[in-house]
Amino acid sequence: MAWRDAKASKARLLLFMASIILGIAAVVSIQLFSQNLTDNIQRQSKSLMGADFLIDTDQLPSERAQAIIDSLKPDASEVNFVSMVAFPKNKGTKLVRVRGLQGDFPFYGNIDTQPVTAATSYQGLGGALVDATLMLQYNLTAGDSIKVGEITLPITGALNAIPGNNAVSSSVAPLVIIPYRLVADTELLQFGSRKEYQFYYKQPNTDLVALEVQLQPMLEAENADLDTHTSTSSRLGRRYDNVGSFLNLTAFIALLLGCVGIASSVNIYIKEKIKPIAILKCLGASRKQSFLIFLIQIAGIGILGGFIGTLIGIGLQELFPIVLKEFLPFDLTISITAQPIIMGILLGLVMSVLFALLPLLRTWYVSPLEVLRYSGESSKQSKKATYGVIVVVVLFLFAFSYWLLKDWLFAMAFIGGVFLTFGLLAGIATGTMKLVKNYFPKGASFTTRQSLLNLFRPNNQTIVLLVAIGLGTFLISTLYFTKDILLNKATLGQTAESANLITIDVQPAQVKEVINTFKAHDLEVLNNIPLVTMRMHSIKNELVSSIRTDTTAQIKDWLLNHEFRTTYRSTLTHSEEIVAGEWVGVQKLDDTVKISISENLAEDANVTLGDALIFNVQGVLMETVIGSIRKVDWTSLQPNFSIVFPKGVLEYAPQFNVLSTYTPTEESSAKLQRDLVTKFPNVSVIDLRQVFSVIEDILDKITWIINFMAFFSILTGIIVLIGSVRTSKYQRIKESVLLRTLGAKNKQILNITALEYLFLGILGSLLGVLLALLSSLLLAVFLFEEPFIPSLIPFLVFLPGISLLVLGIGLSNIREVLRSSPLEMLRRS
Incomplete structure (x- = not known):
């Protein structure tokens, strides 16, 4: 019976199936991609690092650290730092990351250059490998x-890739590789220069876990760190796991939207089957048999939909390496595994049956007397059964979300957010129907009245259509609004008061000449900030070395080894606000040094006002107490500091300066950079215009990826829309035929249908845009703390x-009525 009835209703059942195919395709493709990514990271973990393990430090290794490094016999070493370089050929300048290498690094993977021989010849020739894009x-x-600094080198070849590098960091500071032995000749490593020393080891038979347990505490005590290829790949895997979780949730929303379509369509489908079910019961069919007939149909389309969705997902996952190639530090090898395929088919079955269960329960309670009734309504079904199904659906959704997110709190928040959004859309749809019904415009034209009546007639699709339209519009609009918030947050203020060019590592003896160089280019020095480097020696009278070994300490590890770059000044900047204590701008003689720290530092160090901090300032211990805590806007593109000293304390400490200015055009910026690099090779220049350009490019790529996933929700919403409209086709045909029989013209029927669907389309898309506007405004105010200027694209394009x-889909449903005579349509119905 299930098979026979399905053949008679195959068009509708195929539409049910189409509702979930894309959602399953999205989930399966992302699951396969995530699994392939994990496998590739594990398989290529050594190639990603280029060694079995390394020891790194951001200062010259101490005597004890050097002894540990030497005892393990490093096979290669490196020093890397950021600096300006110049190209004599065209007088160009650029901020780059210089890596000075010695030894046969990498031991795994290779340096990809053009020509190929440059990867090895640059050492002997004393040349440089320069990022291919930069060239x-x-x-x-x-x-x-x-x-590079004080030396000029030949460019041996173009650098395409090297282990330990990624595309995002290279877009900010492209890579230049030179022989280690030439680094000293550049004279770039001066006091205050940011640098990192790395020592690479090729020891494939070493027990890395035991090595890490033994050496990590000793190295941390010397401000050094041990990284193994396994721990590095694990961190990288977790980073992409977060991306995978987000993409999975986006796909899951598309699947949920499809399931809502199934629930609505099956509801109407079962309503139309009530009389045939009643006839079956008159002929002796049991409740169980009538229920199973339709359950088997839904299960069948669920399995078939899961299978088709899985096949599409297998094809789609081939796109992800192309879409995400800018963010992957390696070439991804795609392979097919069984788990996501089995999951896709089972997901199709389970989701279809679960969301169809509520309308299917009606078949259980159909009375044989329904044959004689005309209402089309069955007997009331059991509340206990209804609530039981709802609980099972919610528990399944929570379990599936937990499986995707691996965190029960996040899973609850996600499910809560989904239900809230669905509930808001459904509530507004229900409220709209009641408003139209209560304030019906009786004086309006016949076509207007009839189109509005259709919104709350029996078997109306108002709720499901508004949910499908609204959710799809909400997702895509939120992406555009959020992108605008992020871009506005990063946008540079184009005024003479806002610095857009920063010079760093300016030595005290060079400050006056750098200022004169600015003036020679008719540029004003906006900031001249002294920087002093120091480390934490003790926190609340407890030595940092003791805190490192204390497993109960509630202090974040990062600040125990961090080299702080602090400054001193008498006033706050516009990106700072005192939230506790009192700002001390000038130190009084014979008074305790009162410093100001940022909120995040206070939280991570577990300190508050009045707590004592002792710093090691270039070998001199300085006692301080916390006088104030500041809220710092770290996203502002200007130098911000975790620790600020008052004036009158650090003036004679070893220091260097950061100077900033505003350059009105790119040409004036380029001229200044060329002049600075020529006169002061050690000074690095950061053009914030270029930084913003990189940020915008990254945001564009991320937005493209998110839009790609949102496309599944939009397309699923369209399929649900088509399915919902087509499911109620026969009801519409009957109504339209009756109208034609009573004398209505084709134009009137067309206007009635057009007005109804235009109203649904405008209301649904407007609801989606307004909800997105509200959620984005909340994000801007409470999360990003930025003014919100929404994009016009959702209003001008999406709405x-x-x-x-929606109008086109609705009108396509009525074509058959308009082309046929009333008598012919009455015979069919």
Whole structure:
């Protein structure tokens, strides 16, 4: 019976199935991609690092640290730092990351260069490998020169890839590799220079876990760190796990939207089957048999939909390496595994049956007397059964969310957010129907009245259509609004008061000449900030070395080894606000040094006002107490500090300066940079215009990925929309035929249908945009703490576009009525 009835209703059942196919395809493709990513990271973990393990430190290793490093016999070493370089060929300058290498690094993987021989010949020739993209930008070829500090080197080749590098960091500071032995000649490593020393080891038979347990505490005590290829790949895996969880949730929303479509369509489908079910019961069919007939149908389309969705998902996962290639530090090898495929088929079955259970329960309570009734309504079903099904659905959704997120709190928040959004849309839809019903415009034209009546007639699709339209519009609009918030947050103020060019590592003897260089270019010095480097020696009278070994300490590890770059000044900046204590701008003689710290530092160090902190300032211990705590806007593109001293304390400590200015054009910025690099090779220049350009490019790529996933929700919403409209086709045909029989013209029927669907399209898309506007405003105020200026794209593109789409789908449903005579349609119905 299930098979026979399905053949007679195959068009509708295929539409039910289409509702979940895309959601399953999205989930399966992301699951396969995540699994492939994990496998590739584990398989290529050594190639990602280029060694079995390394020891790194951001200062010259101490005597004890050097003894540990030497005892393990490093096979290669490196020093890397950020610096300006110049290209004599075209007088170009650029901020780059310089890596000075010695030894046969990498031991796993390889340095990809053009020509290929440059990967090994640059050491012997004393040349440089320059990032390939950088060479294209400056029209450079092998054989041209590059000036690094005080030396000029030949460019041996273009660098495409090397272990330990990633595309995002290279877009900010492209990579230049030179022989280690030439680093000293550059004279770039001066006091205050940010640098990192790394020592690489090729020891494949070493027990890395035991090595880490034994050496990590000793190295941490010397401000050094041990990294193994397994721990590095684990961190990288967790980073991509977060991305995978987000993409999974986006896909899950598409699947949920499809399931809502199934629930609504099956509800109407079962309503139309009540009389046939009653006839079956008159002929002796049991409750169980009538229930199973339709359960088997839904289970069948669930399995088939899961299978088709899984096949599409297998094909889609081939796109992810292309979409995410900018964010992957390696080439991804795709393989097919069984688990996501089995999961996709089972997901199709379980989700279809679960969301169809509520309308299917009606078959259980159909009375044989329904044959004689005309209402089309069955007997009331059991509340206990209804609540039981709802509980099972909610528990399954929570379990599936927990499986995706691996955190029960996040899973609850996600499910709560989904239900809140669905509830708001459904509530507004219900409220709209009541408003139209209570305040019905009786004086309106016949077509207007009839189109509004359709919104709350029996078997109406108002709720499901508004949920489908609204949710899809909400998702895509939120992406655009959020992107605007992020871009506005990063946007540079284009005024003479806002610095957009910063010079760092300016030595005290160079400050006056750098200021004169600014003035020679008619530029004003906006900030001249002294920087003093120091480390924590003790926190609340407890030595940092003791805290490191205390497993109960509630202090974050990062600040125990961190080299703080602090400053001193008498006033606050516009990106700071005192939230506790009192700001001390000038130190009084014979008074305790009162410093100001940022909120995040106070939280991570578990300290508050009046607590004592002792710093090691270049070998001199300085006692301080916390006088104030500041709220710092770290996203402002200007130098911000965790620790600020008052004036009158650090003036004679070893220090260097950061100077900033505003350059009105890119040309004036380029001229200044060329002049600075020529006169002061050790000074690095950061052009914030370029930083913003990189941020915008990254945000564009991330937005593209999110839009790609949101596309599944939008397309699923369209399929649900088509399914919902087509499911009620026969009801619409009957109504339209009766109208034609009573004398209504084709134009009137067309206007009635057009007005109804135009109203649904405008209301649904407007609800989606307004909800997105509200959620984005809350994000801007409470999370980003930024003014919110919404994009006009959702209002100008999505709202009219989706409204017209809904209108087109609705009108396609009525074509058959308009082309046929009333008598012919009455015979069919």
